[in-house]
Amino acid sequence: MNDTMTTILSEPVARLGATTITLGQALAFGAILLLVLFVALVVALWSAAGARAAAAAEAADHARDAEARMADIMQAQAEMQGRMGAIAEVFGARQAELTQSLGQRLDAMTGRLGQTMTEQTKSTHESLAKLQERLAVIDTAQGNIQSLAGQVVQLQAILSNKQTRGAFGQSRMEAIVADGLPHGAYEFQASLSNGSRPDCLVRMPNGAPMLAIDAKFPLEAWNAIRAAEGADMQKVAAQVFRRDIEVHIRDIAEKYLIQGETQDTAFMFVPSESVFAEIHENFEAVVQKAHRARVVIVSPSLLMLSIQVIQAILKDARMREQAHLIQGEVIRLMEDVGRVDERVRRLQTHFGQAAKDIDDILVSTSKVTKRSQKIEALEFAEGEAAAPPAKVEAGARVADSKTGQLRLRVVEGDD
Numbered sequence: 001m002n003d004t005m006t007t008i009l010s011e012p013v014a015r016l017g018a019t020t021i022t023l024g025q026a027l028a029f030g031a032i033l034l035l036v037l038f039v040a041l042v043v044a045l046w047s048a049a050g051a052r053a054a055a056a057a058e059a060a061d062h063a064r065d066a067e068a069r070m071a072d073i074m075q076a077q078a079e080m081q082g083r084m085g086a087i088a089e090v091f092g093a094r095q096a097e098l099t100q101s102l103g104q105r106l107d108a109m110t111g112r113l114g115q116t117m118t119e120q121t122k123s124t125h126e127s128l129a130k131l132q133e134r135l136a137v138i139d140t141a142q143g144n145i146q147s148l149a150g151q152v153v154q155l156q157a158i159l160s161n162k163q164t165r166g167a168f169g170q171s172r173m174e175a176i177v178a179d180g181l182p183h184g185a186y187e188f189q190a191s192l193s194n195g196s197r198p199d200c201l202v203r204m205p206n207g208a209p210m211l212a213i214d215a216k217f218p219l220e221a222w223n224a225i226r227a228a229e230g231a232d233m234q235k236v237a238a239q240v241f242r243r244d245i246e247v248h249i250r251d252i253a254e255k256y257l258i259q260g261e262t263q264d265t266a267f268m269f270v271p272s273e274s275v276f277a278e279i280h281e282n283f284e285a286v287v288q289k290a291h292r293a294r295v296v297i298v299s300p301s302l303l304m305l306s307i308q309v310i311q312a313i314l315k316d317a318r319m320r321e322q323a324h325l326i327q328g329e330v331i332r333l334m335e336d337v338g339r340v341d342e343r344v345r346r347l348q349t350h351f352g353q354a355a356k357d358i359d360d361i362l363v364s365t366s367k368v369t370k371r372s373q374k375i376e377a378l379e380f381a382e383g384e385a386a387a388p389p390a391k392v393e394a395g396a397r398v399a400d401s402k403t404g405q406l407r408l409r410v411v412e413g414d415d
Helices: 002-009 023-149 152-159 162-180 220-227 231-256 273-282 284-292 300-376
Strands: 012-016 019-022 186-188 200-202 211-214 266-269 295-298 391-399 406-411
Touching: 023 162, 023 300, 162 186, 162 200, 162 266, 162 300, 211 231, 220 231, 231 266, 231 284, 231 295, 266 300, 273 284, 273 295, 273 300, 284 295, 295 300
Parallel strands: 211 266, 266 295
Antiparallel strands: 012 019, 186 200, 200 211, 391 406
16 A cells, blocks of 8 residues: 555656656645745734734724814814804994994984975975965956956047046056066156156166166057048158157157166057057058167057066066075085985994904904814824914903994904
C-alpha cells in the first residue's frame, strides 16, 4: 500500500523547462500556500478588530465633544431668544408711541382742514345767494322791458310836445340806468371839469374814466319829415334833420369827451326804437359821422344791453374782490399744508432712522445665525475659537444726533 502511494506521488504531473514536478511536490506546495493564506487571514482579522476598537473609541470621543458643543449652542440660542424678546418689546413700545403721535397729528390736521372747508362752503353759499339776488333784479328788468315794449305805440303822442318829449327821454334813460346798475354806480346831471352837465355819468370799475350819456335827442326835424307833403318838402326836412343831428353829435363830442375824465366814447340816447331804425336805414352818413366822432347812437334796447354789460363788468369786479379774499384763504390753507408736509417729512426721517437701526440689528443677528450654522456644521478650523455673540443691552437707548429720538443701542462683537 505504501509502495503504491509512493509510486503515485512520485509520478510527474507537470514540467517546467528541465524541472519535473511530481504529484507529491505539487501537493506539498499547495499545503504550504494554504498555510500562508490562513496566517495572512488571521493577521488581517486581528488588525481589523483593533482598527474597529480604535474607531469606536475615537467616535465616542467625538460624540462627547459634539454633545458638549451642542449644549453650548443650545445655551447660546436660549440667551439669544431672551435678548431678541427684549428687543421686540422695546420696538413694540416705540412703534405704539409713534402710531399714537401720528394719529394725533393726523386728527388735528383733519380738524383744521374740515373747519377751513366749512368756512369756504359758507362763503360760496353767500356769494351764490347774492348772485341769485342780482339775477332776480335782471328778471325784473326784463319784465320792465316787456312792459315798456307795450307802450312804444304811445311814443308818438308823447313826443309831439317838446317839453314832454325832453322829460320823457330823460326819465326813460334814467329808468333804464337805475334798473340796471346798483346805486352809486351812476349820477344824473353831474358836472364835468369843463362845466358841462351830461344827462348821466356811469362810473366804471377799477378807477376807469366815466361814461357820458346824453338824452336830449332833437326830434323837431324828424317830426317835420313825418309831417312834410311831397318829395321836395321831405327832402328839405331831411336836410334840416341831418344838419340838426350832426350839430348835436358835434356838441356831444366837444363837451362830454374829456381825456382821462370820461371814456373815449359817449352815448346819444334815442327814446324811440322806430326813430332809431329810421336813422340807421335812411341816414347812414349820419351814423358813420357819429362813429367817427366817437358818439354811439343807442335805442332803449341797446342802452339796456350796454347797461347790462356794464353791470356784468361791475359784478366781475366785485367777484374779483371776493376772489382775492378766497385766494388769501387758499394761501393760508397752502401754508398749513406746507407745515403738515414738513412735519410728515420729519416723521419720515424718524421712521428712516428706526429702519436703519433695525437693519443694523438684522446685520448682527445674521452674523450670529451664520456663526451658529458654522458651529452646527462643525466647520471650525483647528485652533479657531468661537467669536463671542453680539452683546445687546436690552432696553439701553441713546439719543440720535440727527433726529433727537431715542433708539436701541446694539453693540456688535464683529463690527
